[in-house]
Amino acid sequence: MNGIHDMGGMDGFGPLVREKDEPAFHANWEGRMFAIANLLIGQGYFNVDEFRHAIERIPAPRYLDSTYYERWLDAAQTLLAEKGVVTREEMEQRGAAPHPPSQPAAALDKTAAKSGKDAARVRAKFRPGDRVVARNLHPFGHTRLARYARAHRGIIRHDHGVYVLPDTNAHGGPPRRQHVYSVEFKATELWDTGAPQNERVYIDLWEDYLAPDPKTPARRAGRKAQRGRKRR
Amino acid sequence: MNGIHDMGGMDGFGPLVREKDEPAFHANWEGRMFAIANLLIGQGYFNVDEFRHAIERIPAPRYLDSTYYERWLDAAQTLLAEKGVVTREEMEQRGAAPHPPSQPAAALDKTAAKSGKDAARVRAKFRPGDRVVARNLHPFGHTRLARYARAHRGIIRHDHGVYVLPDTNAHGGPPRRQHVYSVEFKATELWDTGAPQNERVYIDLWEDYLAPDPKTPARRAGRKAQRGRKRR
Amino acid sequence: MTGNGHRTIPTGAALRVKALEALLEEKGLVDPQALDAIVDTYETKVGPRNGARVVAKAWTDPAFRKRLLADATAAVAELGIAGPEGEHLVAVENTPSVHNLIVCTLCSCYPWPVLGLPPVWYKSFAYRSRAVRDPRGLLREFGLELPDDVEIRVWDASAEQRYMVIPERPAGTVGMSEEELAELVTRDSMVGVAKIAPPARGSSR
Amino acid sequence: MTGNGHRTIPTGAALRVKALEALLEEKGLVDPQALDAIVDTYETKVGPRNGARVVAKAWTDPAFRKRLLADATAAVAELGIAGPEGEHLVAVENTPSVHNLIVCTLCSCYPWPVLGLPPVWYKSFAYRSRAVRDPRGLLREFGLELPDDVEIRVWDASAEQRYMVIPERPAGTVGMSEEELAELVTRDSMVGVAKIAPPARGSSR
Numbered sequence: 044m045n046g047i048h049d050m051g052g053m054d055g056f057g058p059l060v061r062e063k064d065e066p067a068f069h070a071n072w073e074g075r076m077f078a079i080a081n082l083l084i085g086q087g088y089f090n091v092d093e094f095r096h097a098i099e100r101i102p103a104p105r106y107l108d109s110t111y112y113e114r115w116l117d118a119a120q121t122l123l124a125e126k127g128v129v130t131r132e133e134m135e136q137r138g139a140a141p142h143p144p145s146q147p148a149a150a151l152d153k154t155a156a157k158s159g160k161d162a163a164r165v166r167a168k169f170r171p172g173d174r175v176v177a178r179n180l181h182p183f184g185h186t187r188l189a190r191y192a193r194a195h196r197g198i199i200r201h202d203h204g205v206y207v208l209p210d211t212n213a214h215g216g217p218p219r220r221q222h223v224y225s226v227e228f229k230a231t232e233l234w235d236t237g238a239p240q241n242e243r244v245y246i247d248l249w250e251d252y253l254a255p256d257p258k259t260p261a262r263r264a265g266r267k268a269q270r271g272r273k274r275r
Numbered sequence: 276m277n278g279i280h281d282m283g284g285m286d287g288f289g290p291l292v293r294e295k296d297e298p299a300f301h302a303n304w305e306g307r308m309f310a311i312a313n314l315l316i317g318q319g320y321f322n323v324d325e326f327r328h329a330i331e332r333i334p335a336p337r338y339l340d341s342t343y344y345e346r347w348l349d350a351a352q353t354l355l356a357e358k359g360v361v362t363r364e365e366m367e368q369r370g371a372a373p374h375p376p377s378q379p380a381a382a383l384d385k386t387a388a389k390s391g392k393d394a395a396r397v398r399a400k401f402r403p404g405d406r407v408v409a410r411n412l413h414p415f416g417h418t419r420l421a422r423y424a425r426a427h428r429g430i431i432r433h434d435h436g437v438y439v440l441p442d443t444n445a446h447g448g449p450p451r452r453q454h455v456y457s458v459e460f461k462a463t464e465l466w467d468t469g470a471p472q473n474e475r476v477y478i479d480l481w482e483d484y485l486a487p488d489p490k491t492p493a494r495r496a497g498r499k500a501q502r503g504r505k506r507r
Numbered sequence: 508m509t510g511n512g513h514r515t516i517p518t519g520a521a522l523r524v525k526a527l528e529a530l531l532e533e534k535g536l537v538d539p540q541a542l543d544a545i546v547d548t549y550e551t552k553v554g555p556r557n558g559a560r561v562v563a564k565a566w567t568d569p570a571f572r573k574r575l576l577a578d579a580t581a582a583v584a585e586l587g588i589a590g591p592e593g594e595h596l597v598a599v600e601n602t603p604s605v606h607n608l609i610v611c612t613l614c615s616c617y618p619w620p621v622l623g624l625p626p627v628w629y630k631s632f633a634y635r636s637r638a639v640r641d642p643r644g645l646l647r648e649f650g651l652e653l654p655d656d657v658e659i660r661v662w663d664a665s666a667e668q669r670y671m672v673i674p675e676r677p678a679g680t681v682g683m684s685e686e687e688l689a690e691l692v693t694r695d696s697m698v699g700v701a702k703i704a705p706p707a708r709g710s711s712r
Numbered sequence: 713m714t715g716n717g718h719r720t721i722p723t724g725a726a727l728r729v730k731a732l733e734a735l736l737e738e739k740g741l742v743d744p745q746a747l748d749a750i751v752d753t754y755e756t757k758v759g760p761r762n763g764a765r766v767v768a769k770a771w772t773d774p775a776f777r778k779r780l781l782a783d784a785t786a787a788v789a790e791l792g793i794a795g796p797e798g799e800h801l802v803a804v805e806n807t808p809s810v811h812n813l814i815v816c817t818l819c820s821c822y823p824w825p826v827l828g829l830p831p832v833w834y835k836s837f838a839y840r841s842r843a844v845r846d847p848r849g850l851l852r853e854f855g856l857e858l859p860d861d862v863e864i865r866v867w868d869a870s871a872e873q874r875y876m877v878i879p880e881r882p883a884g885t886v887g888m889s890e891e892e893l894a895e896l897v898t899r900d901s902m903v904g905v906a907k908i909a910p911p912a913r914g915s916s917r
Contacts (some may be wrong), residue, residue: 044286045640049277051817051844051868054276054415055335056837065831066353067755072729077829078750079733080795082742091884095819103287104630107336111727111820111835120732129735141729174349178297179427181640183286187870189817191844194426195411203800206872223871232716234413234845241863247871276843283612283663284640288632291648297552299625304524306557309624310545312529313591314537327614335837343615343630345520352527363531365602373524413845421612423639435595455666466640473658476639479666 044096044146044183045190047103052191052234072114080115088268091113091120092213093148097121118143146183148214165205167250169221173199174256175226177248185213186254196256197234200245208249213251221250276328276378276415277422279335280306284466285424305344312347324445328417329353332376336487366394376413382444383390397437399454399482407458409480411412417445420484427464428488432477433457440481453482554623557588558671561621561694563685565598566676576600579671583621592669593620599662600673601699606653607664608646608699609670610638616670622697629698639663649700672699679705750905763876764897766826768890770803771881774914781805782824784876788826797874804867805878806904811858814867815843815876815903815908823874827902834903844868854905877904884910 050056068074082092097118098106106114120141123129125148134141138226169175177192187209208219230242300306318325322379326440330338339344355361357380366373404447409424419441433456439449461506462474532538558589560585565572575582584587596618599607610636611617617625628634637645642659646652653659662670674696680688683706695701718829726758736742766788770777780787784801789796801823804812814857816822817840822830833839842850847864851857867875885893886909 046287047285048818048835050841051412051843052277053279053335053813053837053841054845055278055332055338055377055842057334057835059836059838059842059850061854062831062834067759067829068751069832070726074751075727075733075756076729077754078747079729079736079742081750082746083736088741098819101285102289103285104287104336104339106287107339107837110725110833114724115763116729116732116833118439120728127800129739133735134732137731138736139735145287146813161794179467179749187818189868189870190422191817203871223873225873227736235411239860239864241861242847242866243863244866244868246868247873249871282632282636283610283638286640287638288636290638291628291633291645292661293649294626299554299686300546301627304521306527307542308520308524308545309549310542311524313532314541315531315544318536320536330614333710337526339632343627348520348527350522352523360536361534365530366527369526371530373521385560405523405585419613421663421665423612425674432612435666435668457668459662471643471655471659474642474661475658476661476663478663478670481649481666 044080044083044099044185046099046145047106048099049190051189055116065233068112076112076115076119080119083119083123088128089126090212092185092209093122094214095209096148097144098222099185100146101142102145103143121235122148126185165220165222167202169199169222169224169250169253169255171199171201173232174258175199175253176256176258177226177246178252178254180252182210184210186210186252188248189246190227192246192248193230197226197228197232197246198257199224199253200227206249208251210249210251219251223247223249226253240241276331276417278331279338281422282420285353292499298436301334308329308347308351308391310346310414312351315351315355319470320360321358322444324441325354327441328380329376331417332378332380333374334377349376354380374376388418397452397454399434399456399484401431401434401456401485401487403431403433407431407485408490409458409478409487410484410486411485412443416442418442418484420480421478423465424458424460424478424480427460429458429460429464429478430460430492431456431485437471438481440483442481442483454459455479456485458485508642511567549619550625553590553619555621555692555694555697556689557583557623558618558621558694558697559689560685561588561598561671562588562673562692562697563689565673566688572673574654575673588620590670592616592620592621595667595669595691596621596671597662597668597670599670601702603659603675604656606646606699607660607662607672608638608642609664609672610626611664612636612639613665618662618671621671622694627692643678646700649695651701672697674699674701674703677703677705705712725835731891752909754824754829758795758824760897760902761894762788762791762828762897763826763899763902764894765791765890766803766876767878767897767902768894769877771893772890777878778852780878789831793825795825797821798823800872800874802825802867802873802875803878804865804875806880806907808880809861810863810865811851811904812867812877813838813847813867814877815871816869817844817912818843818870818889821869821874823876826838826876831899851905854900876902879900879906879908882908882910 047084086093098114101114101117120134124131124141131141176196180188181193203223205220205229206223210218211219225245226245226248230238231240233244316326330346333346335348352366353376356363356373363373408428409420411426412420435455437452438455440453443449443451457477458480460476462470463472465476532539561649565575571582575598579598583596597711601607615625615630617629638659642661664670691703691706692705693701737744742780755816762811770780776787780803784803788801806812820830820835822834844866848858869875896906896908896911
């Protein structure tokens, strides 16, 4: 979803504020919340992609008005209620009413759901040096393809190996395993052409987020052609 | 600036809420604020682009936590103080301390400032039917080029005539007059390719926001070639 | 904090505006009577009845309709309608196969002279964010279910143009006068979030 | 509400978490001792001293440095370092001509086993939004002014990889032991928002 959490490249959050000698937790409840969420994930009550999506589903004004562990609390409560582990009523009775999310969980993207048939694909489509474009995807569900990368061109720099796609995993979809790549984007491509020439952003992107760059002849095609020629 | 105000295409704001038999103003102060801002703009204390930019410069969490006329109040106070019309201290003493903006006003974009030399350009660069791409501009200052349009391809549908560019006008820059076009974008281009085929968004864009679409031979070029041929 | 951009609980804004107005008046920067006049204008004089008159005339006067679609600013001026945020009006017309919707994603631009000041929902974050991305879903929340084969055109007022929608003339209105027709035209239909229902039987002839 | 993602004023969250924990314990869903153990781990056992040991070893042991850059997860495991959010570690190395910076724009992913839990500023909206768009301006606010000809590489941890920066070894540290060097390594230098200052004269040895 195109939520407020997807804030890479935004302005308007003011200057950085730092704190001296910061503790791991600023209050007892922060440590408890951290531990509760980790334990619930570890025990399989929900997975980390569902948890992230639940954080993303906090209504935008509330998201920006919450501290980090307040968002964890909202997300954990949302999932406990949605999964029927603890009912909304039980939590309300104890004085811990869950805050309603901005949208329901069941927003499995049509495209993502359809492509479940590819679940077993583990062959890498791209290789380091390949030129790619981050696809202009706007699923209403969870994704880890940041808006600021979409429709922009980059270069595959590293293949991290095979991982489960969050876009389906956050929605009870089939576990789509596929390669994740470190993709290099120039600042001049992501932002203004006036951005510094020697700034680059490296984003880790699942294969489904990428397409061959139509603007440059694919290295892959080049390689195949070469191999073909050798065989002749 | 890539502020929270630029929310076209975002999720996370929840369902629409409507009110029956809504009055023009919900409280006396809303009407007064509306009138004050209009009068100050009408009298030239600041212009509408500066005013919009001042609204955009409200820190994002506060922006989302404010009502419409609360944002007008913040913006008017910011500008009155920045322009020295009324000092911050005077307002503070009266119990109306201005809220600090997320960034100062003097953020005239380098690119915009440089192109001031073009101030007199009024010939239209594009004509209806021309294929264009919205430039991937990310000025830190004011712009009316929404993020969701950037780097996307559209078609010029109408030439609205000549207007002053807000990007410089909001920052005391030279009045860059140029054509504004109604540009048609397909939903399948702006969002997923899975978006409905018969949805289109028409965005009014200043000429500086547009470039010829490099992917398709420019109609302009085609027309010129044709004319050339006729002359021969 | 509802994401709705509007609170009903009173806030410090009332006191701050009062203090600001007093300060500006003391300094002679704003004239209280000029403020009164502006408030009065938008509370009592400018509103969607202006737009309704425009629509009814467009329905009944083909030559006017043509002038309206060609240059709405000039056409509405014929009816004595003009003013701030109406300097560059554009009228877009609904048909059985095309539905138009207006929005301003970056702030809340709206054609004041024909529609008055915008309702809170038009200024809400939900409307501004979703109108360009999921117009069908949004219209469904307004109770307007459009057939899949109807083309939707969303107009994002990002420059100086201010848009109004000319809704379809409903069935069952043959023979009605321009004044009677104007009574049927709602604000929502001129924003494009509603159609106009046929008149109730016998209510107006 | 500072845009900083952190408030010092107590909120209802404390009471809500207390109620939630009690409810989950009653239902046997979470074990209070397991919660205690997790809190204790991140308060006392896991933190940037782990990362500092890794950096100091990389500075003094070229073979380890090579293994660290090739497979950081395996390399830090040699030092007994492992755990959640460290399953897929990547180490990126600063040089006189390249400066690395880590961020997670979508949430606040961070390499817990080597750096502990992230500071509030790392989780702040200002950091998350600006690191990828204006890294030089952001670093300036940290007091780090990089020459224009230094290349900046920003690593956005949007998948399972967790990044740590191997900062440059400062001047004036020839002959120092691995333990002494580890004392110099700061958390901020391993996120990439600071360089390591040369040791104060005579302070260590």
